[in-house]
Each structure stands twice: as C-alpha cells, then as structure tokens.
Amino acid sequence: MADNKGDFLRYAVMDADVYAMCVQHALSTEKEEIMGLLIGEVDTIHKRSYIKSTMILTRSDKKPDRVExxxxxxxxxxxxxxxxxxxxxxPWRVLGWYHSHPHITVWPSIVDLRTQATYQMMDPFFVGLIFSVYQTSGNSMNNSVYICCFQTVRNGSSCDKRCVNLEIAPSSLKSYNLEGSIKLPKILYEEEVKSHDEQTSEDMDNLTRLYNESIKTVELVHIVSYVAKPLAIDLEERLNITKKRIAELEKLKRRLIAQKNQ
Structure with missing residues (x-):
C-alpha cells in the first residue's frame, strides 16, 4: 500500500459519553482484550474525526493478546x-475501531498496526484507539487508563505508527449511547455462555461437566457483580442527578414567572 502523504487524519474529537463507554468496556475484563467500532463523521477538508458513538461487538476469539x-x-x-x-x-459512518491492552503498554503492536493498515486501505481517515487498563505504577494500587490514538504509516514492507491528536469533548449522555451501554452485560453474557458451551462435549464425564458448569457460573456472577450492578448504580445516580436538576429548573422557572407578573 502506497502511503498518500495528503490522506491522513490530523485530529480526533471524542464525546465524553463515548469515552466513558469505551473505558467501561475496556475495564469489563482484565483477562482478554475487548474491541468495538467507532461511529461519527469525518471532516475530510480539515482532516478531523468527530466520534459520536460506538458499537460494542461480540468477540469471535477471546485471547489475552489479541481480539478478532x-x-x-x-x-x-x-x-x-x-x-x-x-x-x-x-453523515455518520464507521470511522474507527478501539480495543484494550490489559496489563500491557498502550502502544500498538505490529498486529495492531497491520490491522489498522488494512482498514486504511478502505478508508485513509480510519482511526484506531487503544485503551491500556489495569496498569499500576510502583507501589500504588490505583489503576491508570492510558489512550493511544493512531494511524499506520507504510514504510516499504514495515508498518510504523502515526500518533493522532485526541480531544475528549464535554457531552451529556445521549439516548443512543445509553442504549449501547446497557447492552454490554448481555454481550459479555453471550460470549461467556458460547465459550463454555464450545468446550463442552457429549463424551465428557459428569465430574468434568459439573466443573465446567461451575466455572461458567462463577464467570456469569462476575459479570453481574462487576459490570451489570455498577452500571445500574451509575445510571440510577445519573437519574437522581437529572431529577434534581429538573426540580431546580422548575423552581427557577416559577420564580422568574412570579417576578414577571409583579
């Protein structure tokens, strides 16, 4: 692929609610990488991407160092x-992809760069995001989240990364992103059930089958405890804040109407 020096992304702007969804998805597991696609619009004149939504995908292959x-x-x-x-x-469309790097550096691997290069063959403005999670520094137990926004540059037969400036823009939680966010526990559930069912065969003895079922139950409880429940609590808090804000605005409205009628 010949790299057209004029066709590359200069800047990416991601809405804050999309960023929160991506981080939530990345933190849903520290054993395997996760992946999703980014949706929004591209200003091809100024070479900017505006990331407005995301689609969480069911993984066809779950591995610690790659995702498909x-x-x-x-x-x-x-x-x-x-x-x-x-x-x-x-004019929204699929404009990029994201995946996680649990416990490892944020920088793209050679596989990531090649995958990105493949996408750029179809769309030169396609962008990649990597979320490095479950990283601790020194003796601190605090988790840090690092983000790399990149494209691939072809140098002969090799691939190099080109860093793209990324801005997180303030935004409220949109209804379509809320709809996508609440699908995460269901997707993780379907992945877990499918993974364990594929490992279960008719010729297994009862003890092995029972062991596999117990492991599946533990993983499903993990999804409920560490993904579904915190998500429900967060949404409930958002609802309470919104109700409080509505009450304050209603009170302000009544006061302004009273002042006008005086």
Whole structure:
C-alpha cells in the first residue's frame, strides 16, 4: 500500500459519553482484550474525526493478546451507523475501531498496526484507539487508563505508527449511547455462555461437566457483580442527578414567572 502523504487524519474529537463507554468496556475484563467500532463523521477538508458513538461487538476469539471480529459484524456495524445517520440527520459512518491492552503498554503492536493498515486501505481517515487498563505504577494500587490514538504509516514492507491528536469533548449522555451501554452485560453474557458451551462435549464425564458448569457460573456472577450492578448504580445516580436538576429548573422557572407578573 502506497502511503498518500495528503490522506491522513490530523485530529480526533471524542464525546465524553463515548469515552466513558469505551473505558467501561475496556475495564469489563482484565483477562482478554475487548474491541468495538467507532461511529461519527469525518471532516475530510480539515482532516478531523468527530466520534459520536460506538458499537460494542461480540468477540469471535477471546485471547489475552489479541481480539478478532467477524466480517458479518462489520456489516452489522455499518447498518447501525446508517440508522444513526438517518436518526440524527448527519453523515455518520464507521470511522474507527478501539480495543484494550490489559496489563500491557498502550502502544500498538505490529498486529495492531497491520490491522489498522488494512482498514486504511478502505478508508485513509480510519482511526484506531487503544485503551491500556489495569496498569499500576510502583507501589500504588490505583489503576491508570492510558489512550493511544493512531494511524499506520507504510514504510516499504514495515508498518510504523502515526500518533493522532485526541480531544475528549464535554457531552451529556445521549439516548443512543445509553442504549449501547446497557447492552454490554448481555454481550459479555453471550460470549461467556458460547465459550463454555464450545468446550463442552457429549463424551465428557459428569465430574468434568459439573466443573465446567461451575466455572461458567462463577464467570456469569462476575459479570453481574462487576459490570451489570455498577452500571445500574451509575445510571440510577445519573437519574437522581437529572431529577434534581429538573426540580431546580422548575423552581427557577416559577420564580422568574412570579417576578414577571409583579
């Protein structure tokens, strides 16, 4: 692939609610990488991406050092982006991808760079994001989240990274992003059930089968305890804050009306 020096992304702007969704997804497991697609619009004149939403994907292969998605999911994501574009009346499309690096550096691997290069063959403004999670420094037990926003540059047969400036823009929680966020526990549940079912065969003895079922139960409880429950608590807190804000605005409205009628 010949690299066109004029066709590359200069800047990416991600809405804060999309950032929160990506981090939440990345923190959902520290054993394997996760992956999703980014949706929004691209200003090809100024070479800027505006990331407005994301689609969490079911992993077809769960491994500590790589993640894969099927071509069918790419098509599904494109259809979802088209529906959002029609809903928002904006030229939205799939403009990038993100995945996590649990316990390792944020920088893209050679596999990441090659994957990104493949995407850029279809769209030169396609962008990649990596979220490095479960990183601790020194004796501190605090987790840090690092982000790398990048594209790939071809130098002959090798691939190098090109860092892209990333801005997190303040935003409220949009309804379509809320809909996507609450699907995360269900997707993780489906992945876990499918993974364990594939490892279960008819010729297994009862003890092995019972052991596999117990492991599956533990993993499903983990999803409920560490993903579904915190998500529900967070949304409930958001609802309470919103109700309080509405009450304050209603009170202000009544006071202004009273002052006007005086």
């Amino acid at each position: 998605i099927s071509p069918e999911q790419i098509c599904t994501a494109s259809s979802y982006a088209d529906k959002l574009a029609e809903r928002m009346k904006r």
